[in-house]
Amino acid sequence: MLRIEKVYKTFNPGTINEKRVLKGLSLHLNPSDFVTVIGGNGAGKSTTLNMIAGVHVPDAGNIILDGVDITGMPEYERAKYLGRVFQDPMMGTAANMEIQENLALAFRRGEKRGLRWGISKEEKIKYTEALKILDLGLETRLTSKVGLLSGGQRQALTLLMATLQRPKLLLLDEHTAALDPKTANKVLEITEHIVESNKLTALMVTHNMKNAIQYGNRLIMMHEGKIIYDVSGEEKKNLKVADLLAKFESASGGEFANDRMILS
Numbered sequence: 001m002l003r004i005e006k007v008y009k010t011f012n013p014g015t016i017n018e019k020r021v022l023k024g025l026s027l028h029l030n031p032s033d034f035v036t037v038i039g040g041n042g043a044g045k046s047t048t049l050n051m052i053a054g055v056h057v058p059d060a061g062n063i064i065l066d067g068v069d070i071t072g073m074p075e076y077e078r079a080k081y082l083g084r085v086f087q088d089p090m091m092g093t094a095a096n097m098e099i100q101e102n103l104a105l106a107f108r109r110g111e112k113r114g115l116r117w118g119i120s121k122e123e124k125i126k127y128t129e130a131l132k133i134l135d136l137g138l139e140t141r142l143t144s145k146v147g148l149l150s151g152g153q154r155q156a157l158t159l160l161m162a163t164l165q166r167p168k169l170l171l172l173d174e175h176t177a178a179l180d181p182k183t184a185n186k187v188l189e190i191t192e193h194i195v196e197s198n199k200l201t202a203l204m205v206t207h208n209m210k211n212a213i214q215y216g217n218r219l220i221m222m223h224e225g226k227i228i229y230d231v232s233g234e235e236k237k238n239l240k241v242a243d244l245l246a247k248f249e250s251a252s253g254g255e256f257a258n259d260r261m262i263l264s
Helices: 045-053 075-081 099-107 121-132 151-163 181-197 209-214 233-237 241-252 259-263
Strands: 002-011 019-029 034-039 060-065 082-085 169-173 202-205 218-223 226-232
Touching: 002 045, 019 045, 019 226, 034 045, 034 181, 034 209, 045 060, 045 075, 045 082, 045 169, 045 202, 075 082, 082 151, 099 121, 099 151, 151 181, 181 202, 209 241, 218 241, 226 233, 226 241
Parallel strands: 034 202, 034 218, 082 169, 169 202
Antiparallel strands: 002 019, 002 060, 218 226
């Protein structure tokens, strides 16, 4: 479903602030893979997601999504193939619009816009059924302004919006990092349910090693712009946080220096 082939990216080349972020990164995802991504600060995790989304253009290498080379495709064009949820719960929704209006925007993404106004009865039924999946009571609040929702409710709604059209690839960029632990666990459970029930291919960056082990069928660890560990199946299920720390030290030749991840 996704092939990243020898991708390089350097920011501010030729200046005192030059930073080589990705150094020949290669990654292949099969359909329905749910891959968690961990790594220290500056490992290239978010840059990888931004490359796939089209926010940044690679200096070299190719990005192929479901057989289509999207390396040079503008961000707005590839958006119809991708779903994305950011760390900030406020980024994925329009606060001054109703829940049903936000869902309508997501549902009609990629369609040509006409003069038709309003949301049909059929759409309302569809959105009500979709909201029931979240188990947050939002199905009875279709006309509520999204700005009145809690951070967790907004993030769950953003997740639903990102997957309403069943994207070819779902990108999750530390999408629970800004939530309290209880709410984060709820959103992760919803994430797992949506990904598995829709057989989506997903790439989830997380700072939480326990979550990286618990969720998904595959885990990759990044360090200095490269993948240094790739594990799946039973081996992944049997991992412990101590195992990940040991793997990092063995592969990178140094200690894991990210307090937020270790404390999580």
